[in-house]
Amino acid sequence: MSQDTVKRDRPWLMRTYSGHSSAKxxxxxxxxxxxKGQTGLSVAFDLPTQTGYDSDHPLARGEVGKVGVPIGHIxxxxxxxxxxxxxxxxxxxTINATAPWLLALYVAVAERQGVDTSKLQGxxxxxxxxxxxxxxxxxxxxxxxxxxxxxxxxxxxxxIPSWNPTNVCSYHLQEAGATPTQELAYxxxxxxxxxxxxxxxxxxxxxxxxxxxxxxxxxVNAGIRFxxxxxxxxxxxxxxxxxxxxxxxxxxEKQRRFRYGVQVNSLGLTESQPENxxxxxxxxxxxVTLSKNARARAIQLPAWNEALGLPRPWxxxxxxxxxxxxxxxxxxxxYGDLFDGSPVIExxxxxxxxxxxxxxARIEEQGGMVQAIESGYVKxxxxxxxxRRMRDIESxxxxxxxxxxxxxxxxxxxxxxxxxxxxxxxxxxERDQIAALQAFRAGRDAAVVAAALEELRAAAxxxxxxxxxxxxxxxxxxxxxxxxxxxxxxxxEYRAPTGIDIAMAGQSGSDAMDEVRAKVRQTSQELGRPxxxxxxxxxxxxxxxxxxxxxxxxxxxxxxxVYEGIRLTPSHIARAAQEEGVHLIGLSVLSxxxxxxxxxxxxxxxxxxxxxxxxxxxxxxxEDDARQLQAHGVQAVFTPKDVDMNAIMxxxxxxxxxxxxxxxxx
Amino acid sequence: MPDPSxxxxxxxxRERPALARALNLLDDRRSESRQLAAELLRLLEAxxxxxxxxxxxxxxxxxxxxxxxxxxxISVWRKRGLRVGVLAVDPSSPVSGGALLGDRxxxxxxxxxxxxxxxxxxxxxxxxxxSAEVWPMSLVMLAAFDVVMIETVGVGQxxxxxxxxxxxxxxxxxxxxxxxxxxxxxxxxxxxHVLVVNKEDMGAVARRTLSExxxxxxxxxxxxxxxxxxxxxxxTAGSGIEALADALSAHEKVLRDSKCLLxxxxxxxxxxxxxxxxxxxxxxxxxxLGGEQRVLERLATATLSLFEQHQALREHLLGAxxxxxx
Numbered sequence: 001m002s003q004d005t006v007k008r009d010r011p012w013l014m015r016t017y018s019g020h021s022s023a024k025x026x027x028x029x030x031x032x033x034x035x036k037g038q039t040g041l042s043v044a045f046d047l048p049t050q051t052g053y054d055s056d057h058p059l060a061r062g063e064v065g066k067v068g069v070p071i072g073h074i075x076x077x078x079x080x081x082x083x084x085x086x087x088x089x090x091x092x093x094t095i096n097a098t099a100p101w102l103l104a105l106y107v108a109v110a111e112r113q114g115v116d117t118s119k120l121q122g123x124x125x126x127x128x129x130x131x132x133x134x135x136x137x138x139x140x141x142x143x144x145x146x147x148x149x150x151x152x153x154x155x156x157x158x159x160i161p162s163w164n165p166t167n168v169c170s171y172h173l174q175e176a177g178a179t180p181t182q183e184l185a186y187x188x189x190x191x192x193x194x195x196x197x198x199x200x201x202x203x204x205x206x207x208x209x210x211x212x213x214x215x216x217x218x219x220v221n222a223g224i225r226f227x228x229x230x231x232x233x234x235x236x237x238x239x240x241x242x243x244x245x246x247x248x249x250x251x252x253e254k255q256r257r258f259r260y261g262v263q264v265n266s267l268g269l270t271e272s273q274p275e276n277x278x279x280x281x282x283x284x285x286x287x288v289t290l291s292k293n294a295r296a297r298a299i300q301l302p303a304w305n306e307a308l309g310l311p312r313p314w315x316x317x318x319x320x321x322x323x324x325x326x327x328x329x330x331x332x333x334x335y336g337d338l339f340d341g342s343p344v345i346e347x348x349x350x351x352x353x354x355x356x357x358x359x360x361a362r363i364e365e366q367g368g369m370v371q372a373i374e375s376g377y378v379k380x381x382x383x384x385x386x387x388r389r390m391r392d393i394e395s396x397x398x399x400x401x402x403x404x405x406x407x408x409x410x411x412x413x414x415x416x417x418x419x420x421x422x423x424x425x426x427x428x429x430e431r432d433q434i435a436a437l438q439a440f441r442a443g444r445d446a447a448v449v450a451a452a453l454e455e456l457r458a459a460a461x462x463x464x465x466x467x468x469x470x471x472x473x474x475x476x477x478x479x480x481x482x483x484x485x486x487x488x489x490x491x492x493e494y495r496a497p498t499g500i501d502i503a504m505a506g507q508s509g510s511d512a513m514d515e516v517r518a519k520v521r522q523t524s525q526e527l528g529r530p531x532x533x534x535x536x537x538x539x540x541x542x543x544x545x546x547x548x549x550x551x552x553x554x555x556x557x558x559x560x561x562v563y564e565g566i567r568l569t570p571s572h573i574a575r576a577a578q579e580e581g582v583h584l585i586g587l588s589v590l591s592x593x594x595x596x597x598x599x600x601x602x603x604x605x606x607x608x609x610x611x612x613x614x615x616x617x618x619x620x621x622x623e624d625d626a627r628q629l630q631a632h633g634v635q636a637v638f639t640p641k642d643v644d645m646n647a648i649m650x651x652x653x654x655x656x657x658x659x660x661x662x663x664x665x666x
Numbered sequence: 667m668p669d670p671s672x673x674x675x676x677x678x679x680r681e682r683p684a685l686a687r688a689l690n691l692l693d694d695r696r697s698e699s700r701q702l703a704a705e706l707l708r709l710l711e712a713x714x715x716x717x718x719x720x721x722x723x724x725x726x727x728x729x730x731x732x733x734x735x736x737x738x739x740i741s742v743w744r745k746r747g748l749r750v751g752v753l754a755v756d757p758s759s760p761v762s763g764g765a766l767l768g769d770r771x772x773x774x775x776x777x778x779x780x781x782x783x784x785x786x787x788x789x790x791x792x793x794x795x796x797s798a799e800v801w802p803m804s805l806v807m808l809a810a811f812d813v814v815m816i817e818t819v820g821v822g823q824x825x826x827x828x829x830x831x832x833x834x835x836x837x838x839x840x841x842x843x844x845x846x847x848x849x850x851x852x853x854x855x856x857x858x859h860v861l862v863v864n865k866e867d868m869g870a871v872a873r874r875t876l877s878e879x880x881x882x883x884x885x886x887x888x889x890x891x892x893x894x895x896x897x898x899x900x901x902t903a904g905s906g907i908e909a910l911a912d913a914l915s916a917h918e919k920v921l922r923d924s925k926c927l928l929x930x931x932x933x934x935x936x937x938x939x940x941x942x943x944x945x946x947x948x949x950x951x952x953x954x955l956g957g958e959q960r961v962l963e964r965l966a967t968a969t970l971s972l973f974e975q976h977q978a979l980r981e982h983l984l985g986a987x988x989x990x991x992x
Contacts, residue, residue: 141902350915500766517762528694530763530788555764560788571778576770578682579783581690607685 006334011327012289013090013298014044016316017263019069021429022436023079026069029313030084038320040090042300043080044068045102047540047591050137051567052098052484056434059569062596063247063540066428068094072437073479077105078112087115091122092167092261092298097261099126100152100470101483107160108474123164123261125219126152129190131551132373133382133495134176136542136566139484142370142492146197153194154203155467157212166194167219174221174547175267177386180232180352183221183345184371185359186378188239191216193369195248203465213248214255220296222287224280224344229287230339231348233294236260239353255580262288271307271620273409275403278304283320290324292337299323303478306416307640309422309622310592352525370581379499383548390549393643395510403643423623437479444477453474453486460490498544498565502553512646513557517664519559519653527660532582533652534562534574538601541591542566546618550586550647557649574604577613583656584635589619598629614659616652618642634661670702674709680749680779688806689785703974707802710809711971717927719808720918721830723800724817725737726838731864732817733772734901735838735910740773740782743813749781751814753800753809758788765790769817782810789819798945801938829857831934833927834917836860836910839879841872854861857915859887859894862910866898873898892920907910932972936965939976943983951983 017032030041045068048060054072055064064070071077083088086109095102100320103124110117128145131138138145149166156163168176170187178186196206198212218236222229237258244256265285269277281301289294301319303311309464311319326332337346373379380458392398399405452473459469491607495623524530535551537544544566553562562580577585589597594617605611617629626637635655642648654664668687676684689885692703724732736752743750754769773784785799785807800816807814817980818828837858861879866872880896887894895913897959899906921927940961942951963974 004789042705495771498768501768520765528696528699529690530693530790542956551766555759555766558762558764560758560765560767560786562770562786564766564768575682575778576784578686579769579785581686581693581785611704 009292011333011612012296012323013040013261014038014320014323014327015092015298016301016320017042017044017094017300017302019044019046020067020310021065021069022428022433023069023071023076024082025429027080027082027084028429029319030080032313033316033320036226036320037324039462040092040298041084042092045093045095046070047137048156049102049480050095050098051540052101052139052480052488053540054479054481055430055437057481059540060569062430062593062662063591063601064433065522065539066592067535069325070291070433071105071480072433073440073477074105074112074474075440075477076106077102077566078117080108083115085115086110086113087119089121092125093123094125095150096125096128096131097136097145098480098484099124099334100148100466101474101480103152103156104467104470104474107471107476111475118160120160121162123167123217125169126166127169127194127219128192129193129369129373130172130186131542132494133186133379133502134172134543134545136496136544137540138494138496139488140491141494142374142606144487145179145494146193146370147201147463148487149194150197150201151214151466153198153215154201155465157204157215159637161211161213164217165215167217168179168194169219171263173222173382174223174265176382177389178382179385180228181359182381182385184232184235184356185363187218187220187236188243188356189360189363189369189372191218191240192247196368199248207439209248210250210252210255213244213250214252217297218258219264219562220260220262220288222262222284224268224284226287228348229284230291230294231290231345232352233260234291234339234345235349235352235356237294238553239356240251258294259297261300262296264288264302266302266306268400269302269304270306270347270400270403272407272623273412274305274308275412275414276402277307278322281319282326285322285326289332291339292515293340302344305415305422307620310424312423318388373496376497376499376501376512379497380501382501383552386545387552390643394645403606403641407533440477441479448476449478449482452478453482456483457486457490459489495565498548498551500548500555500563510646511630516557516646516649516653519650521664522665523653523657524558526585526662527656528620530560531558531656532560532562532580533584533586534573534577534580534582534586535569536564537566537574537588538568538570538573538597539589539591539593540567541589541593543590544588545612546590547588550588550618550648553645553649553653557646559574559649570600573601574608578608578610582613583659584614584616584652586652587615587619589621594619594621594622594630595625598632598634602633610658614655616655667702668733670705670709670781670969674706677710677720677806677809680780680815682783685783685806685810689803692802692806699807704977707805707973708971710805711973713864717922719811720813720915721804721831721833722813722914723809723832723835724815724838726827726859728819730838730840731901732838733769735862735864735899735907736815736817737773737906738899738901738904739815739911740905744779744781746911748812749889750808751811752782752784752817753803753807753815754784754786754817755789755800755819756786757819758790763790783807798942801934804831819963822876830937833921834914836862836914839875841864841865841868841875842856856888857891859892860910861894862897862899862906865900865902865905866906867900891924892917932966935972936962938970939965942976943979946980947983954983955979
């Protein structure tokens with residue numbers, strides 16, 4: 001049969017999560033990606049933009065333009081979409097705590113482009129609840145955060161009807177260790193919390209509420225167990241349909257459809273033999289495309305070398321081509337659902353639904369998702385699951401090719417180039433961005449800015465919808481830091497539970513663990529007091545899995561662990577280490593700012609007379625950087641390759657021994 | 667090894683590195699360190715005339731919000747120009763002996779403030795929640811800070827030990843949990859000098875707990891000359907914190923005015939030292955010293971510093987043990 005006569009389904013939206021250095025550089029990247037056949041944009045913002053700081057704020061140092069594009073004001077947003085007409089684009093923005101602000105900037109730029117803003121299409125992630133559990137770019141306490149989420153939803157449903165105002169994320173839950181059951185339960189419980197809040201806010205008349213439910217979309221993860229993942233997505237569809245109908249009385253079947261976008265799993269991507277990640281990514285893509293009735297609306301794939309550092313344009317192109325081959329070359333889109341009626345699939349779906357419903361009932365009993373997050377329950381459950389996963393990898397119960405089995409490899413030509421197979425952000429980019437920001441500030445009408453901020457403050461205090469005053473701020477030239485600062489003053493800042501206060505059964509028993517414990521005990525005795533470690537996450541990066549796992553493991557090995565969660569300044573870490581009398585500082589940095597942050601922390605330690613404290617670091621750290629860090633006195637550098645946690649603990653013990661003039665233990 | 671007199675002088679000058687080193691030294695169980703630690707404490711004790719600072723114990727069930735309340739109090743005290751030291755106690759794992767010390771997280775204040783110093787401690791299975799090192803550490807803290815707060819793991823029968831080392835004990839109640847009433851029945855609530863119901867922003871539930879405690883406890887403390895106030899506060903909303911700080915300092919003033927402070931501290935020290943002796947030598951050893959009462963009297967009336975007394979008693983017992991073994 002020729003292709004002309006077969007009716008093929010329309011392919012999903014193809015995106016690449018990208019953005020770096022500056023609005024101008026990112027704009028060039030976007031236009032290049034679109035010319036290669038990408039059909040939508042997925043904007044990655046840098047951490048200062050995500051956490052509401054201007055590029056020249058002390059906490060932003062080293063982070064500007066690193067994991068995404070810095071957007072400080074309307075000028076940056078305009079440059080980001082230069083020559084990209086917004087009425088013809090579908091833009092997904094991974095933005096949460098500052099989502100109302102970035103949408104306000106987007107609307108203001110559309111106005112400047114002369115586009116009818118009611119026609120805008122795209123997505124704001126706008127799911128702060130999962131930020132408390134994973135990723136960590138929250139700012140405000142849960143109450144005000146839910147209110148901002150609600151305001152954005154209410155605004156777009158009435159004014160930008162094709163916008164997806166929130167992407168409830170199970171993606172990051174899986175990255176934090178969630179099992180498929182937990183993913184289902186926590187994502188749907190989050191959706192309930194948000195929808196209930198919109199309903200209770202009274203901003204939408206009851207007869208229009210079905211439209212709100214119809215606009216809720218999801219952002220899902222797909223791991224390597226692709227059969228189970230397919231079942232998970234079918235379970236999502238069934239549960240959402242039922243929830244929309246029964247809890248919210250949505251009668252139109254179309255408005256009950258589970259609409260989702262996907263980024264496939266990054267957690268399972270390995271640093272060792274990174275070329276194997278290509279087949280992992282392809283298999284994971286199958287999980288979200290094979291079943292027509294549970295197929296993704298939009299897909300973005302990670303690059304094969306994500307665990308090594310920032311992907312280059314060629315790496316991103318490769319990821320896009322994977323999608324194109326599946327959609328255009330294969331016959332997948334010619335068929336109806338391949339799994340309907342399969343007893344194996346249906347049984348697995350039923351099992352997942354039952355498990356998820358039981359967990360949702362536990363959340364409901366606690367008063368809902370917000371309460372279960374505030375009490376630390378959800379985070380603890382996730383840390384438990386992740387700890388189990390790490391233990392299984394360590395024991396070999398969970399096979400990861402190239403990591404805990406089949407480790408021998410020939411030298412890879414892929415990582416042999418002069419750039420070691422990754423991209424480096426030009427350090428000059430941060431300085432340029434700061435200079436441009438300061439010039440922009442100087443050129444504004446200060447009175448107009450002040451008046452707009454006062455209007456914003458009044459709305460924040462009174463409970464009026466935050467969007468109109470935010471859009472007015474965008475037009476007036478308010479900066480990201482200024483917008484956030486006003487809301488920080490009104491709402492306060494929040495520190496989420498770390499979830500590491502878990503008790504894991506069966507921690508002893510393994511010989512390797514007993515051996516480490518003996519070493520910790522012996523060294524504690526020789527040094528006269530328990531070994532103490534400070535685990536610190538400096539900077540704005542909120543990916544705390546690594547730090548949490550080390551903290552839990554350290555406790556189980558017999559260390560006393562001081563862990564204060566994410567987003568600490570170098571001075572805070574240095575002073576805490578001194579006050580707590582720790583033997584060693586362990587840092588975790590995944591944003592790529594390790595060089596700057598280590599330099600700053602060493603300077604702070606010197607300032608308070610504590611330079612003698614040994615420092616180790618873990619994170620996504622390219623080899624060149626690792627060598628540089630070690631040359632500057634960092635005692636050990638751990639990367640995702642290092643999965644043997646007992647070995648990490650033993651190394652820590654020996655560093656402490658060396659530092660205190662004791663013989664190292666074999 | 668640090669030099670005790672240099673260290674004591676630096677602690678008195680509130681030098682942060684010295685404070686950290688002094689606390690590390692008190693944590694150190696090696697015998698040569700124990701000697702130095704005793705010397706450090708003797709020097710600090712001699713110099714302070716025993717009356718500097720206000721030592722407050724904060725106790726209450728887990729989840730009542732002790733750390734958040736401590737954080738809120740810290741900012742009130744800082745506004746009043748007081749320097750604050752905190753000893754925060756967390757539980758240890760009974761299996762590995764390791765611990766996660768997370769209280770700082772909830773006490774996050776300006777990290778550049780030299781007027782605040784927080785040291786976390788694992789309870790290490792001793793004293794039903796209070797590590798043996800807590801009390802000597804509080805002495806070092808008192809030498810450098812105006813207010814020193816000991817925050818406990820939770821509350822239980824044995825945890826009222828915190829009351830046996832602090833000038834003022836504050837109990838934090840959790841609204842709506844039956845705990846407070848249980849503690850009341852168990853007599854634990856006779857110990858604290860100030861009661862506070864946290865999370866008053868929870869509304870009706872908080873008001874009910876407040877009135878339950880208020881009616882049960884609106885009476886004089888066994889200490890005499892002190893009416894136990896029952897307060898409401900909210901660490902998150904920032905309400906009632908000033909009043910709580912006022913109540914705590916009112917109690918301190920009563921102690922000072924009635925000249926009880928010194929006597930009380932010496933008594934507590936004697937009890938603590940007795941406990942250490944009991945731990946080391948068992949009740950048998952105490953018996954050889956003439957029994958608890960005799961030891962307490964001897965410690966309380968000693969002209970030597972308490973630490974020298976302690977050393978003398980230890981040596982006495984160790985000497986006796988050596989003789990029986992030889």
